[in-house]
């Protein structure tokens with residue numbers, strides 16, 4: 001599915017809901033998390049709608065690799081290339097938005 005009308009992040013990507021953009025290109029959008037868990041907390045999402053990282057990996061592995069590249073470039077700029085990359089997958093793992101998103105946590109030394 002390329003788009004979901006009820007999806008919060010599809011609305012953010014389309015500009016229907018405001019967000020603090022960090023990066024964008026043809027396939028990918030990155031914006032600040034509204035409730036940051038680190039000094040720099042960015043969400044990186046594919047423009048196309050996939051529910052979770054497993055769906056993305058199966059249907060478009062190149063886009064998943066690109067999301068990792070974008071995460072790396074954010075961390076290169078913010079914190080000498082060090083970062084934590086998290087994909088919460090499933091309700092019981094804390095996923096609340098079912099449009100795949102990489103949490104990029106960086107900008108400071110992180111607790112283990």
Ligand code: 5GP
Pocket residue numbers: 008017019020031032033034035036087088094095096097098
């Ligand atoms: P999840 O819990 O699904 O892994 O992550 C969802 C993330 O989206 C949370 O960290 C939450 O703070 C963030 N979030 C939820 N609603 C909004 C919003 O309207 N704008 C932004 N920028 N982030 C949001």
Ligand code: ZN
Pocket residue numbers: 003004007008009010011048049050098099
């Ligand atoms: Zn979506």
